[in-house]
Amino acid sequence: xxxxxxxxxxxxxxxxxxxxxxxxxxxxxxxxxxxxxxxxxxxxxxxxxxxxxxxxxxxxxxxxxxxxxxxxxxxxxxxxxxxxxxxxxxxxxxxxxxxxxxxxxxxxxxxxxxxxxxxxxxxxxxxxxxxxxxxxxxxxxxxxxxxxxxxxxxxxxxxxxxxxxxxxxxxxxxxxxxxxxxxxxxxxxxxxxxxxxxxxxxxxxxxxxxxxxxxxxxxxxxxxxxxxxxxxxxxxxxxxxxxxxxxxxxxxxxxxxxxxxxxxxxxxxxxxxxxxxxxxxxxxxxxxxxxxxxxxxxxxxxxxxxxxxxxxxxxxxxxxxxxxxxxxxxxxxxxxxxxxxxxxxxxxxxxxxxxxxxxxxxxxxxxxxxxxxxxxxxxxxxxxxxxxxxxxxxxxxxxxxxxxxxxxxxxxxxxxxxxxxxxxxxxxxxxxxxxxxxxxxxxxxxxxxxxxxxxxxxxxxxxxxxxxxxxxxxxxxxxxxxxxxxxxxxxxxxxxxxxxxxxxxxxxxxxxxxxxxxxxxxxxxxxxxxxxxxxxxxxxxxxxxxxxxxxxxxxxxxxxxxxxxxxxxxxxxxxxxxxxxxxxxxxxxxxxxxxxxxxxxxxxxxxxxxxxxxxxxxxxxxxxxxxxxxxxxxxxxxxxxxxxxxxx
Numbered sequence: 001x002x003x004x005x006x007x008x009x010x011x012x013x014x015x016x017x018x019x020x021x022x023x024x025x026x027x028x029x030x031x032x033x034x035x036x037x038x039x040x041x042x043x044x045x046x047x048x049x050x051x052x053x054x055x056x057x058x059x060x061x062x063x064x065x066x067x068x069x070x071x072x073x074x075x076x077x078x079x080x081x082x083x084x085x086x087x088x089x090x091x092x093x094x095x096x097x098x099x100x101x102x103x104x105x106x107x108x109x110x111x112x113x114x115x116x117x118x119x120x121x122x123x124x125x126x127x128x129x130x131x132x133x134x135x136x137x138x139x140x141x142x143x144x145x146x147x148x149x150x151x152x153x154x155x156x157x158x159x160x161x162x163x164x165x166x167x168x169x170x171x172x173x174x175x176x177x178x179x180x181x182x183x184x185x186x187x188x189x190x191x192x193x194x195x196x197x198x199x200x201x202x203x204x205x206x207x208x209x210x211x212x213x214x215x216x217x218x219x220x221x222x223x224x225x226x227x228x229x230x231x232x233x234x235x236x237x238x239x240x241x242x243x244x245x246x247x248x249x250x251x252x253x254x255x256x257x258x259x260x261x262x263x264x265x266x267x268x269x270x271x272x273x274x275x276x277x278x279x280x281x282x283x284x285x286x287x288x289x290x291x292x293x294x295x296x297x298x299x300x301x302x303x304x305x306x307x308x309x310x311x312x313x314x315x316x317x318x319x320x321x322x323x324x325x326x327x328x329x330x331x332x333x334x335x336x337x338x339x340x341x342x343x344x345x346x347x348x349x350x351x352x353x354x355x356x357x358x359x360x361x362x363x364x365x366x367x368x369x370x371x372x373x374x375x376x377x378x379x380x381x382x383x384x385x386x387x388x389x390x391x392x393x394x395x396x397x398x399x400x401x402x403x404x405x406x407x408x409x410x411x412x413x414x415x416x417x418x419x420x421x422x423x424x425x426x427x428x429x430x431x432x433x434x435x436x437x438x439x440x441x442x443x444x445x446x447x448x449x450x451x452x453x454x455x456x457x458x459x460x461x462x463x464x465x466x467x468x469x470x471x472x473x474x475x476x477x478x479x480x481x482x483x484x485x486x487x488x489x490x491x492x493x494x495x496x497x498x499x500x501x502x503x504x505x506x507x508x509x510x511x512x513x514x515x516x517x518x519x520x521x522x523x524x525x526x527x528x529x530x531x532x533x534x535x536x537x538x539x540x541x542x543x544x545x546x547x548x549x550x551x552x553x554x555x556x557x558x559x560x561x562x563x564x565x566x567x568x569x570x571x572x573x574x575x576x577x578x579x580x581x582x583x584x585x586x587x588x589x590x591x592x593x594x595x596x597x598x599x600x601x602x603x604x605x606x607x608x609x610x611x612x613x614x615x616x617x618x619x620x621x622x623x624x625x626x627x628x629x630x631x632x633x634x635x636x637x638x639x640x641x642x643x644x645x646x647x648x
Contacts, residue, residue: 009051010069015044019097019126023050023063029424033057036097038064041126044095045072074120076100077154079141079639080134082112089118089132092154094640098129106133115141117153142638144361147556148250155549157248161259165240169259172230176266181274181299188221188279189301192325195269196378199307202254204269205501207277207302208381210325217285218328222385223277223300225267227502228512231258242535245542247504250553251355251363256504263503271305278512280385280499288335293388295515311374330373333380340383344449344492347456350469353590355557363561366589382500383491389515390415390495394485396518411524412532414510416498418488419477421447429475435612436464436626449492464626467575478544481507481536483529507539555641558591562643563636569648574627577614579607582623584631584645593643595631600647623647 008026013034015021021034021042032050034042035057042048042065049067056062078091078100087107088099100118110116115138123130138153139146152159161169193209209221231237241257248255256263269275277300283292304321314320315330341347349371356365390413397411423445430440430447438458441451452472459468476490481498488496499515502508510532517524576583581596597605603616605623613624623629631645 007049010049011047012072013042013044013046013048013050013065015039015042015046015095015097017094017097021065023048025061030061032063033060034063034065036126038062039126040065040068041123041130042068043072044093046070047072073156075117075135075153075156076120077115077117077138077150080107080110080112080114080116087112088129089116089134092150098126100132101129102132102134108134108137110134110137113141115139115146115150117150144252144357147638148252148361148553151250151549151552151556152248152255154552155248155545157244157255157546157549159255161240162236164236166259166261168235168237169230169261172266173261176230181276184297185276186279186296186298188223188277188298189274191219191221191300192322193221193223193300193302194304194306194322194325195271195302196306196308196311196374199309203256203263203267203503204302204305205503206378206382207269207300208329208378209300210329212328213283217283217291218332219281220284220329220332220381221279221281221298221300222381222500223269223279223298224385224500224508224512225269225503226276226278226297226512227258227262227267227509228278228516229276229297230262230266231509233513237262241506241509242538245506245539246546248546248549250550251557252357252361252553257506258503267503269300269302271302274299274301278499278502278516280388282384282388284332286332286335288332288339290384290388293392295389295392295519297516306374308372308374308378311377312372315373326374326377329381330377333373333377336380336384337376340380340492341453344453346449346453346472346490346492348469348473348490350473351466351590353554353558355561357557363557366558366561366591368588368590383493386416386497386499387493387495389499389511390485390493390497393497393515393518394495397524411518411526412483412528413485413514413524414481414483414497414507414532414536415485416479416488416496416507417482417484417486418479418490418496419486420489421476425475429471432471432612432625433459433468435610435624436468438464438468449489463573463628467573467626470575478540480540483533483536505539506542507536510535510539552641556638558589559636559638559641559643561589562586562591562593562633563638566633566636569630569632570645572629572631572645574623574625574629577607577612577623577625582614584629586631591643593633593645595645595647599634599644 013021013023019036021039022031025032046068047070048065050063051066053062076091076096078089080087086103090099116134117136118132118134120130120132138149191209191211193207195204195207205225207223211219244257247257277298279298281294282290314323352369353366354369355363358364393413397413426442426445426447430442433440440455459465487494497511498508499511502512571587572584575585581594583594585592603619605614605616608615613622615622630648632648634646635644
């Protein structure tokens with residue numbers, strides 16, 4: 001496991017776009033503040049050593065950075081701007097508070113207005129620009145493809161695979177065509193099996209099979225692409241997959257974790273083709289109770305590739321291909337869902353936006369993604385497989401125990417864990433929802449998943465629903481990967497892992513390897529815990545970076561879509577308040593922007609933190625969180641990803 005750092009003055013710094021740093025104070029909820037003159041070139045998320053200056057400024061304790069132990073990153077994407085002496089790279093990352101100076105002979109022929117990636121080569125004074133060199137010219141800033149690639153590179157990911165990785169992946173094509181497909185595998189090709197995915201999906205991670213049994217029960221198989229057969233430990237392929245950690249889903253493309261010959265072909269559970277799977281097979285009754293379980297490698301042949309909408313239409317119509325099987329699975333999935341919520345799982349379902357792009361990648365329509373019963377059906381069976389694999393491996397590697405916190409000598413396994421929320425955040429959330437007229441039961445910041453679920457249920461259907469859900473998600477701990485199981489708070493599962501997406505998530509590949517090793521060779525030794533914990537931490541980090549890239553691509557397209565609509569009026573809700581303005585979210589596109597206080601001419605407005613509102617001094621007029629409002633768009637800046645509105 002990663003060495004716990006004992007020095008309270010060594011840790012991760014957060015830095016704002018103004019070059020002000022914040023560092024957690026030992027044994028306190030507060031942060032030290034670090035002024036730009038004391039930042040010592042530290043950048044956001046660097047690992048630093050600080051020194052307490054034993055003084056305050058505006059009631060904030062002050063500190064200074066005395067050493068940078070490890071840089072979080074040294075490569076930045078931005079736009080090249082010509083200057084007298086050379087060029088400056090203006091970083092896209094607004095927390096990078098200095099432009100990077102690049103001399104004319106270090107631009108890789110990049111020109112004024114090009115988007116490029118530069119590496120910092122020298123920097124000793126935080127008040128001056130660092131020196132750097134361009135390592136990649138991406139294209140003309142503002143062009144669709146350039147901006148999407150820029151987001152990927154800025155997040156620390158690569159687009160293309162090295163040639164030796166592609167070569168190794170291609171070689172598997174010949175091996176697969178000549179090897180014995182049933183060696184050490186159970187044959188499921190005669191069992192009714194299908195995939196249900198988005199209409200535009202190119203890789204199929206999972207398939208579901210169903211077979212009625214004579215006693216009225218069902219054999220239900222959750223078949224997951226057997227990536228571990230192809231991507232073996234210590235190979236070039238494995239090293240690349242580990243480095244990437246995850247696939248990234250931008251608005252217009254997927255940056256896969258594995259080369260296409262694997263992700264879209266050999267590992268993808270395409271219809272009417274013999275495919276390798278790693279399967280979790282259950283005997284279940286109509287109520288969704290698991291009576292028997294089996295895990296192992298299989299050979300499957302999917303009978304049908306459904307899109308969610310197509311499968312939903314068959315369910316709604318009451319007839320069509322595999323109607324009986326879909327109906328049975330839907331009924332059992334609903335029982336599993338009911339049971340999950342009864343045990344206190346939190347329903348964080350939120351609205352997602354999708355874009356329709358023209359041939360140049362320009363957004364011409366924004367719409368909300370609809371979640372139908374078929375989406376939930378697939379999700380519930382994947383949750384079942386994940387939970388059952390984790391339960392089985394936990395009992396196998398620890399010896400059965402009813403106490404999730406009770407750690408005996410244990411073998412290596414990778415769990416998906418979700419810690420209880422931070423007390424301070426729950427107190428803030430409770431205050432926030434109270435201001436909107438709702439209640440979150442808690443005792444000094446301690447709450448249960450049931451209480452949060454109950455509060456979310458009470459806001460369902462109200463104008464504040466999405467606002468409260470977003471605030472609740474922000475108050476939660478982040479789910480991460482770990483070898484130490486503490487359960488999953490949000491799902492109310494004692495044991496949980498990720499088993500179902502090894503095409504696009506490295507932790508799932510680790511889970512497959514560990515499960516297979518346990519099934520074939522018995523207990524996995526404890527001395528491997530350190531290795532797997534490090535891999536789990538790396539995977540959690542990559543997952544967060546991929547999520548940031550995905551959010552950045554959505555935000556860019558929302559702003560780009562709105563640039564054509566400057567001057568138009570929109571319905572919106574107040575999504576946040578601060579001392580410099582009111583954050584508003586446009587209802588249809590979910591694009592967020594700001595109404596600046598200086599543009600509110602009808603009164604002098606001030607922030608009331610207690611009321612979560614902006615209040616007019618003379619009139620008492622107030623704009624509170626969750627208020628429905630009408631706004632007019634006055635400016636849209638794709639470079640800064642900013643929207644400015646005024647109230648109508």
